[in-house]
Amino acid sequence: MxxxxxxxxxxxxxxxxxxxxxxxxxxxxxxxxxxxxxxxxxxxxxxxxxxxxxxxxxxxxxxxxxxxxxxxxxxxxxxxxxxxxxxxxxxxxxxxxxxxxxxxxxxxxxxxxxxxxxxxxxxxxxxxxxxxxxxxxxxxxxxxxxxxxxxxxxxxxxxxxxxxxxxxxxxxxxxxxxxxxxxxxxxxxxxxxxxxxxxxxxxxxxxxxxxxxxxxPESKKTMLALFEDIDAAASTVSAIIANRIIPATLEFLDQPTCKVVEEYAKVGLPTDVNAVLLIEQDGVPEVVERDMQRIADICREGRAVSVKIAQSLAEAEALSTARRTALSALARMKPTTILEDATVPRSKIGDMVKAINDIAKKYDVMICTFGHAGDGNLHPTCPTDARDAGEMHRVEQAFEEIFLKAIELGGTITGEHGVGVMKRPYLALxxxxxxxxxxxxxxxxxxxxxxxxxxxxxxxxxxxxxxxxx
Amino acid sequence: MxxxxxxxxxxxxxxxxxxxxxxxxxxxxxxxxxxxxxxxxxxxxxxxxxxxxxxxxxxxxxxxxxxxxxxxxxxxxxxxxxxxxxxxxxxxxxxxxxxxxxxxxxxxxxxxxxxxxxxxxxxxxxxxxxxxxxxxxxxxxxxxxxxxxxxxxxxxxxxxxxxxxxxxxxxxxxxxxxxxxxxxxxxxxxxxxxxxxxxxxxxxxxxxxxxxxxxxPESKKTMLALFEDIDAAASTVSAIIANRIIPATLEFLDQPTCKVVEEYAKVGLPTDVNAVLLIEQDGVPEVVERDMQRIADICREGRAVSVKIAQSLAEAEALSTARRTALSALARMKPTTILEDATVPRSKIGDMVKAINDIAKKYDVMICTFGHAGDGNLHPTCPTDARDAGEMHRVEQAFEEIFLKAIELGGTITGEHGVGVMKRPYLALxxxxxxxxxxxxxxxxxxxxxxxxxxxxxxxxxxxxxxxxx
Missing domain, CATH: 3.30.465.10 (Uridine Diphospho-n-acetylenolpyruvylglucosamine Reductase; domain 3)
Structure with missing residues (x-):
C-alpha cells in the first residue's frame, strides 16, 4: 500500500x-x-x-x-x-x-x-x-x-x-x-x-x-479477392507491391478467421475459401480506379477464384469494420484468446502462414491467422482456455516456435503490439x-x-x- | 599522436x-x-x-x-x-x-x-x-x-x-x-x-x-512563380498546403539568391523580382496536371506577378539543378560563406524572412535567404570574410538573433544540418x-x-x- x-x-x-x-x-x-x-x-x-x-x-x-x-x-x-x-x-x-x-x-x-x-x-x-x-x-x-x-x-x-x-x-x-x-x-x-x-x-x-x-484522401475503394490456395494469396500480396502499387490496406484472413468473423459480423464474408485478401485503395478517384483494376488483374493472375469490388461505401465500410472485429469475434470461441503479432518481410508471409499452420498441428492447438499482409504483420490467434494447463503449455511452445520462425525469416517478435510483459522473454531473440x-x-x-x-x-x-x- | x-x-x-x-x-x-x-x-x-x-x-x-x-x-x-x-x-x-x-x-x-x-x-x-x-x-x-x-x-x-x-x-x-x-x-x-x-x-x-x-513517381512538373512582395510569396506557401495540396518541392529564393544563382547557372531565373517559388509536383500525370493548375491559381490569387510551368523535362531539371547549386553560387561572392538552417512552422516563414532581413540590416551584414519553404526550413546565408574580425562578430550576433527568432516562432535552431560544433551553444535554446x-x-x-x-x-x-x- x-x-x-x-x-x-x-x-x-x-x-x-x-x-x-x-x-x-x-x-x-x-x-x-x-x-x-x-x-x-x-x-x-x-x-x-x-x-x-x-x-x-x-x-x-x-x-x-x-x-x-x-x-x-x-x-x-x-x-x-x-x-x-x-x-x-x-x-x-x-x-x-x-x-x-x-x-x-x-x-x-x-x-x-x-x-x-x-x-x-x-x-x-x-x-x-x-x-x-x-x-x-x-x-x-x-x-x-x-x-x-x-x-x-x-x-x-x-x-x-x-x-x-x-x-x-x-x-x-x-x-x-x-x-x-x-x-x-x-x-x-x-x-x-x-x-x-x-x-x-x-x-x-x-x-x-x-x-x-x-x-x-478524396475517395476510397474496397475489394475482396478469394483464394483456394494460401500460397497463391501470399504471392499475390508480394506481386501487388512488386508491381509498384501501394494499397492503403492489404489484409489477409484465413478460412477459420473468415468463418468466425462472418458469424459475428454477418457482412457477407466468404466462409468456404482458404484465404481472403481485403484490399483498399484511397486517393484521387482516377488513380484509385486504375489501381483497383490493376490489383484485380494481379489477383486473377495470382489464381484468385473471385475478385469483387464493393459496390457502395456502405458495403466497403461493412467489410473493413468486420475485419476490425476479428479479435472480438475470435474471442467468442473459447474462454481465452491469445492474439500475437509475429511480423516478417512481406515477401515471406507465405512461408510464415505455412509455418504457423504446421506449428499449430505439431502442438495440437487451434491457430487462426489474419493480419496486415502488406506489412508482413500477421496476427496468429489462438482460442484456448487458460484453465487447461496442458493446452496452455502447448500454446506457449507453439508461439515460441512462431517467434523463432519469424526471426529466421528476417522478421520480428512484435510488429505493433509491443513487448510489455508478454514478449520480454523474447526480446533478445x-x-x-x-x-x-x-x-x-x-x-x-x-x-x-x-x-x-x-x-x-x-x-x-x-x-x-x-x-x-x- | x-x-x-x-x-x-x-x-x-x-x-x-x-x-x-x-x-x-x-x-x-x-x-x-x-x-x-x-x-x-x-x-x-x-x-x-x-x-x-x-x-x-x-x-x-x-x-x-x-x-x-x-x-x-x-x-x-x-x-x-x-x-x-x-x-x-x-x-x-x-x-x-x-x-x-x-x-x-x-x-x-x-x-x-x-x-x-x-x-x-x-x-x-x-x-x-x-x-x-x-x-x-x-x-x-x-x-x-x-x-x-x-x-x-x-x-x-x-x-x-x-x-x-x-x-x-x-x-x-x-x-x-x-x-x-x-x-x-x-x-x-x-x-x-x-x-x-x-x-x-x-x-x-x-x-x-x-x-x-x-x-x-510516374511524372513530374516544375513551376516558377514570381512575386514582388515577399509576404505574398510566404502566404502563398501556406495557402497551397491549406488547400490540401502537398507538392513534392516548394522552394523559396529571395532576389539576391536568384541573382547569384542565375549568374552562376544561367538557366533563366528571374533576377528582377523580390521572391521566387520553385514548385514541383510528382505522381500520376492526371493528378500532377490538376495539382499544378490549382497551385498556379493559388499563386495568382496570392499576387504572383508571373506563373510559368516548365515546358520540358530539360527545362525543369535545369531549374532544380540550379536551385541545388545555391550554396556553390553564393560561395563565389566572398571568401567565407555561412549557410544556416533556422526552421519554423511553415505558416511562419513570412515572419521569419522579414525578421532575417531586419536582423541583417541591424547588424550591417548581407544575408541571402532561400530554402525549403514548404518545410519552413530556410537557409539564411551570409557571404562574408573570416579575416574581418569586426564583421565576423556582427555575423555571429545576427545569427544568434535569427536562432532566437526561429525558436520564438515555434521553430528550431537546425532543420537538417545538425548541431555538430556549430550549433552546440544553441542546443539548449x-x-x-x-x-x-x-x-x-x-x-x-x-x-x-x-x-x-x-x-x-x-x-x-x-x-x-x-x-x-x-
Whole structure:
C-alpha cells in the first residue's frame, strides 16, 4: 500500500476525488486487454495537469513507487498491467484536442484523447490522421504513442511513430522536456520524440503530443479477392507491391478467421475459401480506379477464384469494420484468446502462414491467422482456455516456435503490439543480448530508480508468456 | 599522436595501406564543408569490414582515442571536424549496394555508398529513394544517416529518418547491434534505429543500413512563380498546403539568391523580382496536371506577378539543378560563406524572412535567404570574410538573433544540418536544459568514455560559432 504520508501528499497534488485506492478501483485497473495477466496497483491517480504529473513523479521517484501510465488499456502485451504494484496514472481528465492547425497540418492533443475522436475531428476539416489500431474506438492517443500502435492503414501510411512530430514529456525526476514541434525537419540533438514513441511508458510520462496530419484522401475503394490456395494469396500480396502499387490496406484472413468473423459480423464474408485478401485503395478517384483494376488483374493472375469490388461505401465500410472485429469475434470461441503479432518481410508471409499452420498441428492447438499482409504483420490467434494447463503449455511452445520462425525469416517478435510483459522473454531473440544491454542502458539513463512501468520490456527471469501474476 | 604500440595494432587490424598519418592525410581530413573549423586528426583509417571496425572501436575505447566517422564531409555543422584529434574513420572502402529487394521495396547498403549512386541504382528499377540533400552527388548514405539529411523533397516525402528501416551498428565497446529490418512494423524494444539517425556519429558507428524505397513517381512538373512582395510569396506557401495540396518541392529564393544563382547557372531565373517559388509536383500525370493548375491559381490569387510551368523535362531539371547549386553560387561572392538552417512552422516563414532581413540590416551584414519553404526550413546565408574580425562578430550576433527568432516562432535552431560544433551553444535554446541533460544521459549510456565524435552536439563552454579550432 501507499504509505499514509505519501497518500496525503498525492491527494494534495491531485485532489481527493482523483485519488482512488478502494478495492474496486484497484481491481478495475489490475488488468488490461491482455489475457491472463493481472496484478493489483496500490492506487489509481487521475491527474488533470502536467504540473500535477511533475509533482507526482518527483514524489514517486524519491519514494521509489512504480508509475504505470495507462490509456484505455487496450494493449495486447500486458503493457499496462501493474505487475509491480504502485500507481496507475490515467488520462481521462486530460483528453482535450488543444489545436488543429490547418496551415501547418498538425493536431496538438492531450494524451487521453480517444483515437477515433481525433480521427473524426480532423476528418471534419477534410484532414486525415492515418494510424488506425483496431481498438481505435476505445484506445487513446497517449496509449497509441506509448505502444507505437499500427493498424490497417500501415502499409501506405505508416504507424503512429510516423505521425508524432513533437511531445511534452515529464521525466521521472519531474523535469519537463519539449521535443520536436510543428516542423517535420528538426535535427536539434537526438530524436527523443521517436525514442519515446513505443517506449511503453518506461522512460517518462507523455503529457502532450503534436501530430502530423495529411490531406484527406478524396475517395476510397474496397475489394475482396478469394483464394483456394494460401500460397497463391501470399504471392499475390508480394506481386501487388512488386508491381509498384501501394494499397492503403492489404489484409489477409484465413478460412477459420473468415468463418468466425462472418458469424459475428454477418457482412457477407466468404466462409468456404482458404484465404481472403481485403484490399483498399484511397486517393484521387482516377488513380484509385486504375489501381483497383490493376490489383484485380494481379489477383486473377495470382489464381484468385473471385475478385469483387464493393459496390457502395456502405458495403466497403461493412467489410473493413468486420475485419476490425476479428479479435472480438475470435474471442467468442473459447474462454481465452491469445492474439500475437509475429511480423516478417512481406515477401515471406507465405512461408510464415505455412509455418504457423504446421506449428499449430505439431502442438495440437487451434491457430487462426489474419493480419496486415502488406506489412508482413500477421496476427496468429489462438482460442484456448487458460484453465487447461496442458493446452496452455502447448500454446506457449507453439508461439515460441512462431517467434523463432519469424526471426529466421528476417522478421520480428512484435510488429505493433509491443513487448510489455508478454514478449520480454523474447526480446533478445530479435535484438540480441547487445541490443538488450543498449536498451537497458537507455532505460537507466532516463529512469535510474526504475519507477516507470517497471517489469516491462526487459526480462527479469526465464519466465515465458501466459502466466498469471498477482 | 597515436602511440606506437596502438598504431601497430591498428595497422594489424586494417592493413598498412588503410592507415594514414602523413601530414598530407591528416590535413586532408582536418576540415569538412563547414567554413572556419579545422583541427588535425592523429590518423585516418579506411576500414573494409564491420569486424575491423569492431576491433578498432574496442581498442580505441580502451585507449580513450576519439573516433570521428566521416562520409564525404559535406556537412555544414562541423560535424566531422576532428576537434579533439583522434582517428577519422572513412568509408570509401565500404561503399557497396548490397541488395535492392523489389518485393519488399528495400535497399541494403554499406555506409560509404554515394547518395546519388543509390538514387540512380534504384531509379533504374523504377523505384525511388526520396532524400536528396543538395550535396547528394558527393555525400554518402552513412553521412546522410548520421546527420539525418533533408533535401528538396522533404515536404512530401520526409527526410532520411523516414527511410531508414534497419541498421547494423558497432557500439564503442565493440558490440554489434542489428536494429529493425525490412518490415515497417517493428516495436521490439526502443527504436534504436531512429535514435541513431541524426546522432552525428556520437553514439556508435553505422556499418550497414536497410532503407525503404517507394515506387518511382510516374511524372513530374516544375513551376516558377514570381512575386514582388515577399509576404505574398510566404502566404502563398501556406495557402497551397491549406488547400490540401502537398507538392513534392516548394522552394523559396529571395532576389539576391536568384541573382547569384542565375549568374552562376544561367538557366533563366528571374533576377528582377523580390521572391521566387520553385514548385514541383510528382505522381500520376492526371493528378500532377490538376495539382499544378490549382497551385498556379493559388499563386495568382496570392499576387504572383508571373506563373510559368516548365515546358520540358530539360527545362525543369535545369531549374532544380540550379536551385541545388545555391550554396556553390553564393560561395563565389566572398571568401567565407555561412549557410544556416533556422526552421519554423511553415505558416511562419513570412515572419521569419522579414525578421532575417531586419536582423541583417541591424547588424550591417548581407544575408541571402532561400530554402525549403514548404518545410519552413530556410537557409539564411551570409557571404562574408573570416579575416574581418569586426564583421565576423556582427555575423555571429545576427545569427544568434535569427536562432532566437526561429525558436520564438515555434521553430528550431537546425532543420537538417545538425548541431555538430556549430550549433552546440544553441542546443539548449531549443530543447531546454532538461532536454540537453536527457540527451547527455543517452550519450553516456552508449559511450561512457566519450570516444565517439567527442565535442559534438553538447557545449563545453560558452564559445559560440565562427571560431577556428586547431
Amino acid at each position: 501507499v504509505p499514509a504520508t505519501i497518500k496525503a501528499r498525492l491527494i494534495d497534488i491531485v485532489g481527493e476525488n482523483q485519488y482512488r485506492d478502494s478495492n474496486e478501483a484497484r481491481l478495475a485497473y489490475s488488468y488490461d486487454a491482455t489475457p491472463n495477466f493481472q496484478a493489483l496497483p496500490d492506487a489509481v491517480l487521475m491527474p488533470q495537469t502536467t504540473e500535477q504529473i511533475r509533482a507526482i513523479l518527483r514524489l514517486c521517484d524519491e519514494s521509489r513507487i512504480p508509475i504505470v501510465p495507462r490509456g484505455s488499456g487496450t494493449n495486447l502485451c500486458a503493457g499496462t498491467c501493474p505487475t509491480e504494484g504502485g500507481i496507475v496514472l490515467t488520462f481521462n481528465r486530460m483528453n482535450r484536442i488543444l489545436e488543429i492547425d490547418e496551415e501547418n497540418l498538425t493536431a496538438t492533443v492531450q494524451p487521453g484523447v480517444i483515437t477515433k475522436t481525433l480521427i473524426e475531428a480532423v476528418e471534419a476539416r477534410n484532414l486525415f490522421y492515418p494510424p488506425d489500431p483496431s481498438s481505435m474506438k476505445i484506445s487513446t492517443i497517449g496509449g497509441n504513442i506509448n505502444e507505437c500502435s499500427g493498424g490497417l492503414r500501415g502499409l501506405k501510411y505508416g504507424v503512429t511513430k510516423d505521425y508524432v512530430l513533437g511531445l511534452e514529456i515529464v521525466l521521472p525526476n519531474g523535469d519537463l522536456v519539449r521535443t520536436g514541434g510543428k516542423s517535420t525537419k528538426d535535427v536539434a540533438g537526438y530524436d527523443l520524440t521517436k525514442l519515446f514513441v513505443g517506449s511503453e511508458g518506461t522512460l517518462g510520462v507523455i503529457t502532450e503530443a503534436t501530430l502530423k496530419l495529411v490531406p484527406m 530479435k535484438v540480441g543480448e547487445a541490443g538488450v544491454a543498449a536498451m537497458q542502458a537507455v532505460k537507466s539513463a532516463f529512469d535510474p530508480n526504475n519507477i516507470m512501468n517497471p517489469g516491462k520490456m526487459f526480462a527479469k527471469d526465464a519466465r515465458k508468456r501466459v502466466v498469471i501474476n498477482g | 597515436v602511440p606506437a604500440t596502438i598504431k601497430a595494432r591498428l595497422i594489424d587490424i586494417v592493413g598498412e595501406n588503410q592507415y594514414r598519418d602523413s601530414n598530407e592525410a591528416r590535413l586532408a581530413y582536418s576540415y569538412d564543408a563547414t567554413p572556419n573549423f579545422q583541427a588535425l586528426p592523429d590518423a585516418v583509417l579506411m576500414p573494409q569490414t564491420t569486424e575491423q571496425i569492431r576491433a578498432i572501436l574496442r581498442l580505441c575505447d580502451e585507449s580513450r582515442i576519439p573516433i570521428v566517422p566521416r562520409g564525404s564531409g559535406t556537412n555544414l555543422c562541423a560535424g566531422t571536424c576532428p576537434t579533439e584529434g583522434g582517428i577519422v574513420l572513412t568509408f570509401n572502402r565500404m561503399n557497396r549496394i548490397l541488395e535492392i529487394d523489389e518485393e519488399n521495396l528495400t535497399a541494403t547498403v554499406q555506409p560509404g555508398v554515394i547518395t546519388k549512386t543509390l538514387i540512380e541504382a534504384v531509379e533504374a528499377r523504377n523505384l525511388f529513394y526520396p532524400p536528396d540533400p543538395s550535396s547528394m552527388k558527393i555525400s554518402t548514405i552513412g553521412g546522410n544517416i548520421n546527420e539525418c539529411s533533408g533535401g528538396l523533397r522533404g515536404l512530401k516525402y520526409g527526410v532520411t529518418k523516414d527511410y531508414v528501416l534497419g541498421l547494423e551498428i558497432v557500439l564503442p565497446n565493440g558490440d554489434l547491434v542489428r536494429t529493425g529490418g525490412k518490415s515497417t512494423k517493428d516495436v521490439a524494444g526502443y527504436d534504436l534505429t531512429k535514435l541513431f539517425v541524426g546522432s552525428e556519429g556520437t553514439l556508435g558507428v553505422i556499418t550497414e543500413a536497410t532503407l525503404k524505397l517507394v515506387p518511382m 531549443k530543447v531546454g536544459e532538461a532536454g540537453v541533460a536527457a540527451m547527455q544521459a543517452v550519450k553516456s549510456a552508449f559511450d561512457p568514455n566519450n570516444i565517439m565524435n567527442p565535442g559534438k552536439m553538447f557545449a563545453k563552454d560558452a564559445r559560440k560559432r565562427v571560431v577556428i579550432n586547431g
